[in-house]
Amino acid sequence: MSDKIDLDRIYAPSEDIVVREIEGEIVIVPLVSGIGDMEDELFTLNETGRDIWNKIDGSRTVAAVIRELAEEYEAPAGLLEGDVAGLLEELLVRKMVVEKE
Amino acid sequence: MTGTAYVKKIRSGEARLWPSRRPPLTRLDIELTERCNNDCIHCSVNRPAGDREARAREWGAESWKKLLDEAAALGCLVVRLTGGEPLLRDDFGEIYIHARRLGLRVMIFTNAALMTPGLARLLKDMPPLEAVEVSVYGMKEHTYEAVTRTPGSFDAFRRGLGLLREHGVPFIVKGAVLPATRGEMDEFEAWAAGLPGAAGLPSYALLFDLRSRRDGRKNALISSLRTDADEFVRVSRRHGEEAVGEWRDFCARSGGGRGGRLFSCLPSGGSAAVDPYGRLQYCLGLRHPATVYDLAAGSLREAVTEFLPAVRDMRSAGPAYLERCGRCFLKGLCEQCPAKSWAEHGTLDTPVEYFCGIAHAQAVAAGLLEPGEKAWAVTDEAARTKRRR
Incomplete structure (x- = not known):
């Protein structure tokens, strides 16, 4: 396991992004400055990322x-x-998820 | 289940997210108001800022928010807020925030004169994800206000642009080639090159649209201000032959005539436009009654999945259109479209001589036509475009 990711931690989508599902694709849209590298980018997830993302909801370690x-x-x-x-x-790194207390 | 680069960027304007099935709507243009703080001589939209009748008929913030909800549910990614001057509306910020919270990117078309510190701060903190597009009507007070016909507008524009700069809000500037500004193009381009984030030359409005609300007196004025074909070619060539090369490529890619097809500009699942009163249109310029859908009596979903596809399939039976536009291989250059026919002639398919003349001048410059030749009479267009590629 990664040094930075602890198995006992719980993560949730940041409130600084909007997550949309459009025609089967998850699209992550920055809501405030400082998300991602540039101001005009949206983000999507590959197939692996999509399956994992659906479980990062602030309720599971x-x-x-x-x-x-x-x-x-x-x-x-x-x-x-x-x-x-x-x-x-x-x-x-992109500030799209936050660790829950 | 192993992956690398789990998070993929989609850069602005990239449309390859859905290779097989696109959402029913990807972009929505919203004309928040016809009213404007300026009274530009060439503008195809503006009504006075204080026009009570127009203001009373405009949709309120709640109606726009409900429409934005529907647009987001249909997969829309980008909304363009324009006018008139969209910042004239007191509820602009409320509508903007709602759009951004739905995960929409927001394009803002403005003259910047009504920008406030609070709004600039909002655009900094909650960025639109698209550069704000600022129209610039001159480099000096007397030229700017000869266009806007509004005393104090030059200072207001400079102040507004200063607020965007001060807050680090990305913006681009766009010029207009008019009698008052023709002599300032070099100065405008030099100034634009020094702005933050400047990339390449600024764009210009050259081929002014007539008012699609078909105001005859105003349209006569706009017609008189239009760049003629020779000047259009001259302006396009100011910085070299790149534009001429693009004209050749457009013609080579767009193939032969369009036959009776009226619409070739927007694909299925493309964009739609809504006027300040909740009427959905194919684009902001097309107000022919047969192409307008009243959203108050229906839904955005029905409009984009049933109404617009039927509009897109409309065909012409007009002899002049079929004889000329239907056979013309310059369709990749020509601005002729139902919206232009509507504004100029009140029909969907009457050829517009002004745009026809511009396209022919471009084709002559690109070596695709001889002077005096008519493109619809050419029978070897494939050889001409291939030869010149």
Whole structure:
């Protein structure tokens, strides 16, 4: 697991973004300045990211997200840890998710 | 399940998010008001700022917010707030915030004169995700106000632009080639190049649209101010032959004549426009009654999924249109469209001589036609466009 992502932490979408689902794509729209690198960009997620994103809702620990995905994909949890940590790191850098207290 | 770059950027204007199925609506143009604080000699829209009759008929903020909700539900990504002068409305900020909270990018077309510190701060803190587009009518007070016919408007514009700069709000400037401003193009371009975020030359309004509300007296004035074909070509070539090369490419890509098809400008799942009174149109310039949908009596979904596709399929049976526009290979250059026919002639398919003349001058400059030749009479257009590529 990543040094930056703790399995016991809970993350939720930031209130500084708007998340939309349009024709099956998740589109993340910055609402305030300082989200992403440029002021005119929107963001979307790849297929892996989309599946993980749907579980980052402020109610599950990272460990629970991995466990649920492992059950759904019938894959070892160890294989999924890297993807979950990778997405969370990207989202944290872009300030699109926040850690819940 | 392994991925890298889980988060992908979609840059402004990129439309490849949905390779197979696009949402029913991707952009909505909203004319918040016909009213304007200026009275520009060439403008196709403005009514006086204090026009009570117009103001009383305008949709209120709640109606616009409900429409924005519907647009977002249809997948709309971008909304353009224009006018008239959209900042004239006291509820502009309320409508803007609602659009942004729905996850819409917002294009704002303004003359900047009514910008306030509070609004500039809002645009900084909650950015529109599109550069604010500011129309500039001159570099000096006397030229600017010869266009706007509004004393004090030059200082107000400078003040408004200063607020955008001070707050770091991205904006672009657009000029207009008019009798008062023709001599200032170099100065305008040099000034624009020094603005924050300047990239390339500013755009100009050259081919002024007539009023689509078909005001005969005003339209005669606008016609008299229009750039003629030779000057259009001259202005386009001021900085080299790049534009001429693009004209050739447009013709090569757009193929032969359009036959009886009237509309070629917007794809399915494209944009729609709404006037200040809640009437949906194919675009802001097209007000022919057969192409207008009253949103008060229907829904945005019905308008964009049923009404607009039927409009898009309309065809002409007009002999002049079929003989000329229907066979003309300059359709990639020509501004002829139902909106222009409507504004000029009150029909959907009457060829507009002004735009026809401009397109022919472009084609001569691009080596696609000989002087005096008519494009619709040409039978070897494929060879001409291929040869010149």
